[in-house]
Amino acid sequence: xxxxxxxxxxxxxxxxxxxxxxxxxxxxxxxxxxxxxxxxxxxxxxxxxxxxxxxxxxxxxxxxxxxxxxxxxxxxxxxxxxxxxxxxxxxxxxxxxxxxxxxxxxxxxxxxxxxxxxxxxxxxxxxxxxxxxxxxxxxxxxxxxxxxxxx
Numbered sequence: 087x088x089x090x091x092x093x094x095x096x097x098x099x100x101x102x103x104x105x106x107x108x109x110x111x112x113x114x115x116x117x118x119x120x121x122x123x124x125x126x127x128x129x130x131x132x133x134x135x136x137x138x139x140x141x142x143x144x145x146x147x148x149x150x151x152x153x154x155x156x157x158x159x160x161x162x163x164x165x166x167x168x169x170x171x172x173x174x175x176x177x178x179x180x181x182x183x184x185x186x187x188x189x190x191x192x193x194x195x196x197x198x199x200x201x202x203x204x205x206x207x208x209x210x211x212x213x214x215x216x217x218x219x220x221x222x223x224x225x226x227x228x229x230x231x232x233x234x235x236x237x
Contacts, residue, residue: 089134089135089136091136094117094118094119094127095127095131095136097116097117097118098113098117098124098127098128098131099131099136099137101113101116101117102137102140106140106141107140110124110125110128113128146199150201151199151200151201152201152231153199153200153201153202153203153205153206153227154197154198154199154227154228154231155197155198155200155206155225155226155227155228156195156196156197156198156225156226156228157195157196157198157210157214157223157224157225157226158188158190158192158194158195158223158224158225158226159192159193159194159195159196159214159217159220159222159223160191160192160193160220160221160222160223161193161194161219161220161221162219162220162221163219164193168218168219169187171218171219172194172217172218172219172220173185175217175218176194176196176217179209179213179214179217181198181199181200181205181209181213182196182197182198182214183197183198183199184196184197185197192224196214198210198214203227206225206227210223210225
């Protein structure tokens, strides 16, 4: 169920999405409240599950991981137990950055990040194609990332 947010809550989320390392004092100054109510709101947003955590945003190119492929996956079985088995197996593949169940003529869309096409080919052959109930895949290689953001 969605959480009701007021303008101050939204301001906190916008500020933290830009710089999650800012101090409470700086955050309070930016949103126009004092430190104590800002801290209380932040704790509530965390407790309500609006803020799931904080992480470093990494430069994939600097890490040599700028090859992105999107993979459509069709399963042979889409009953609940088969979907759960697929989901659990996907979570263990580090190169799969995102996995979405899709309402289309395929079942899942994966975002796979590797260092190059050879590494992708190995991930496809050794990991993705061996996931539970995979019957077919189609790969689309990204030529350029124009926008990559989180909420």
